[in-house]
Amino acid sequence: MGDFAESTQPEGVRPMPVPMGTGEVVLFGGTFDPPTRAHIEVGVRARDTVAGPGGGAWLVFVPAARSPFKGASAASExxxxxxxxxxxxEVERAGVWTDEIDRTKAFACAKGSGAGGCTAGGPSYWVETVQRARGVLGESVRLWFVIGADQAGAFHKWRAAREIVACARPIVVLREPVGSIEELERMMRASGFWTETELTAWRGAVVDIPMQAGSATQVREALKASESAEVLEDLLDPRVLGYIREHGLYRG
Incomplete structure (x- = not known):
């Protein structure tokens, strides 16, 4: 696979799992609580939509330390x-980058707030992640990030929203409750935040990716309801389902 991309970073922060010389990288951030088949499919399709199935682009999943827009995760980091x-x-040209978790944990330790082995971190912000990724990869690499249309509609509320899109290009995936480009544009225009030029760019960032059923919330509810293995394996990789059962996660 070759050497991974590296940069100066605090001790305990994992390098990005992307081979040196990679020309395109697609970041996909989220809580992944748990990671579903839909998460993986959307990430792969988004990567292949912008770069082509054999284009050599890498897909990097970035689990959030704690989303500033969500409460505590059901499962541990x-x-x-x-x-x-x-x-x-078994996903080709894909990896997991724990930078957000590692950085918040390292910060908690440095501040002396990580009691019990510095296991607790604070919220993570996407602008810091894309800036870190850009610093690791350099200016020559094309950098993208996957975002749901519902999140894009409220993107003006994100910390340093314009800095994010200056650093990495969005790939917007339509999903309920924002199921059309027109609805997304209406939401973004109503915010009063974006210029006409920016709205045009966001419109052009929308990709047509069929969404597989099964959000993380729906999966957690199915697990709590003790749905059959057949139902759950439609939503989760069998290895993930095995891990959940082995560790007693999402029982209620």
Missing amino acids: ADRVAMLELATQ
């Missing part, structure tokens, strides 16, 4: 990372 690594085990 370690469990979410382990499940994501299992889910991506």
